[in-house]
Every structure is written in C-alpha cells, then in structure tokens.
Amino acid sequence: MARVLVGVKRVIDYAVKIRVKPDKTGVVTDGVKHSMNPFDEIAVEEAVRLKEKKIANEIVAVSCGPAQAQETLRTALAMGVDRGIxxxxxxxEYETLQPIHVSKILAKLAQDEKADIVIVGKQAIDDDSNQTAQMTAAVLDWPQGTFASKIEKGDGEITIIREIDGGLETIKVKLPAVVSADLRLNEPRYATLPNIMKAKKKPIKKVTPKDLGIDTAPRIQVISVADPPTRQAGSVLPDVDTLVAKLKEGGHV
Known part of the structure; x- marks a missing residue:
C-alpha cells in the first residue's frame, strides 16, 4: 500500500478577470475570489481514486502559502484527503516564492512522510510555470511521469499515459515517483456536505520553510507585470484580390 503526497495551490479563481496593479508589480489579489488550482483538483481526485482502488492507504495534502491556504487544504480534505500540511x-516571502522553493519543500516532506507517490497539477493557472513536478523529481532523484492522462498501478511501478505534442506516450516508472496531472486524467468530484463537515475534524499540521531547512530567498526578480496588448479590430473584405493586396501592404506576403 502506498502513501501519496499531493501538492495543492491556492490561486485566483479561474473565472475571475485578472487585473494588473497600477504600479505593475503584480496582479490585484485583495478581495478577489481564490480557489484550488484546477490541475491540483485533478491531482487530489487521482490520489483519492488510488485510495478507493486500495492502491494507496493514506493521502497527505501540502499547501505553501499564507493563512488562507488552509481553506484550500480543507477543500482537499473534503474531497477525501486524510490530513494536511x-x-x-x-x-x-510568499510574493517571491518560486517553483524551486516549492519543489524543495515537497521533496523534503516526501522524505519525511515516506511517500511513495507525489502528485501535483501539471501547472498553476496563475504563474503557468509547469516546473514544480520536474524539479521535485530532480531534487529527490526519483523518476517522473508528467502530463499524465492515465495512471495504472503495477507491482512496485506505475504505468503512465502522458500527453505529448505528437499524441500519447506510455511510460513505466518504478516507485517512488513524481507525477503531474493533465486535464484529461479525470473529472474531479464535488465535496459533499457530510464530507465538508468531516474535513473540519481532519488534522492540518503547520510548519515553516525554516522548520524544513529550506531557504526561500528569491532566485528571480520580477521586473514588471503588464496586460497583453489589445488586439486590433478585424475587417471584412469583399474578395480574395483585396485580401492579397492587404497582405502585401502589411508585408505579410
């Protein structure tokens, strides 16, 4: 039976229109709805399914962030996770927390918790870094299966179907391993009211990066954050000849 460690991140809700701060140092987060990163929901769901199939016997969720990150952990607990960190x-410190720091934290906790599988979302929808799984595997020196759209457990190994540009790739990795969840891996469940109530009693342990011996000094400096340029309005042309003339005019042909 395996122990699964799942990484969950609190991000601005996917339905919220993002606004850049006037000083261009970042985006507006105050008073804005936050929720669990959608790819992390998929990671949590997969961990819960592994437990339901009697492949995993315990699931531990980890979230790095301010006090409100506990709300994200409670959501994971309500979905079926056993305990939170x-x-x-x-x-x-949080504003400059980067994937390299998170991966070192996850790697340390994976060792402390004697995890067999680490599952995280393939990327967070706020910074779109898509680095944490890969770097966690590197820090641990474990095999990795990124962009997983199917996971099957074997004897001391897992088979992962992963999404690549050319289609699908099937790989076998020995446990312990790191997996990142892609969109088609599963459809996350909604937490039921009884499970939300039960989640309130499940334990959440609080630690700091310092407790884990992780230095969170920033490696990257964000120079500025800006809105993408607005697209110019298109125009309807009467025929192909006009289109070709327009393209020549713009230096496209």
Missing part, C-alpha cells in the same frame, strides 16, 4: 509562507 500547511507550509506557512506569507507577505513578501
């Missing part, structure tokens, strides 16, 4: 990072 809140790695408390707030203020300016």
């Amino acid at each position: 809140h790695v408390e990072v707030s203020g300016s």
Whole structure:
C-alpha cells in the first residue's frame, strides 16, 4: 500500500478577470475570489481514486502559502484527503516564492512522510510555470511521469499515459515517483456536505520553510507585470484580390 503526497495551490479563481496593479508589480489579489488550482483538483481526485482502488492507504495534502491556504487544504480534505500540511509562507516571502522553493519543500516532506507517490497539477493557472513536478523529481532523484492522462498501478511501478505534442506516450516508472496531472486524467468530484463537515475534524499540521531547512530567498526578480496588448479590430473584405493586396501592404506576403 502506498502513501501519496499531493501538492495543492491556492490561486485566483479561474473565472475571475485578472487585473494588473497600477504600479505593475503584480496582479490585484485583495478581495478577489481564490480557489484550488484546477490541475491540483485533478491531482487530489487521482490520489483519492488510488485510495478507493486500495492502491494507496493514506493521502497527505501540502499547501505553501499564507493563512488562507488552509481553506484550500480543507477543500482537499473534503474531497477525501486524510490530513494536511500547511507550509506557512506569507507577505513578501510568499510574493517571491518560486517553483524551486516549492519543489524543495515537497521533496523534503516526501522524505519525511515516506511517500511513495507525489502528485501535483501539471501547472498553476496563475504563474503557468509547469516546473514544480520536474524539479521535485530532480531534487529527490526519483523518476517522473508528467502530463499524465492515465495512471495504472503495477507491482512496485506505475504505468503512465502522458500527453505529448505528437499524441500519447506510455511510460513505466518504478516507485517512488513524481507525477503531474493533465486535464484529461479525470473529472474531479464535488465535496459533499457530510464530507465538508468531516474535513473540519481532519488534522492540518503547520510548519515553516525554516522548520524544513529550506531557504526561500528569491532566485528571480520580477521586473514588471503588464496586460497583453489589445488586439486590433478585424475587417471584412469583399474578395480574395483585396485580401492579397492587404497582405502585401502589411508585408505579410
């Protein structure tokens, strides 16, 4: 039986229109609805399914962030996770927290918790880095299966079907391993009211990066954040000749 460690991140809700701060240092987060990163929901669902298939016997969710990250952990607990670990990072330290820091935190916790599988979402929808799984595997020196759209357990190994540009690739990795969840891996369940109530009683342990011996000094400096340029309005042309003339005019042909 395996122990699964799942990474969950609190991000601005996918349905919210993002606004850049006037000073261009980042995006507006105050008073904005946050929720669990959608790819992390898929990671949590997969971990719960592994437990339902009697492949996993315990699921531990980890979230790095300010006090509100506990709400994201409670959502994971309500979906079927057994316990949570809140790695408390707030203020300016959280603003500069990068995938390299998160991967070192996850790697340390994977060792401390004697995890067999680490599952995270393929990327977070706020920074779109798509780095944490890969770097966690590198820090641990474990095999990795990224962009997983199907996971099957074998004897001391897992078979992963992963989404690549050319289609699908099937790989076998020995446990312990790191997996990142892609969109088609599953359809996450909604937490039922009884499970939300049960989640309130499940334990969440609080630690800091310092407790884990992880240095969170920033490696990258964000110079500025800006809105993408607005697209120019298109125009309807009467015929192909006009289109070709327009393209020549714009230097496209």
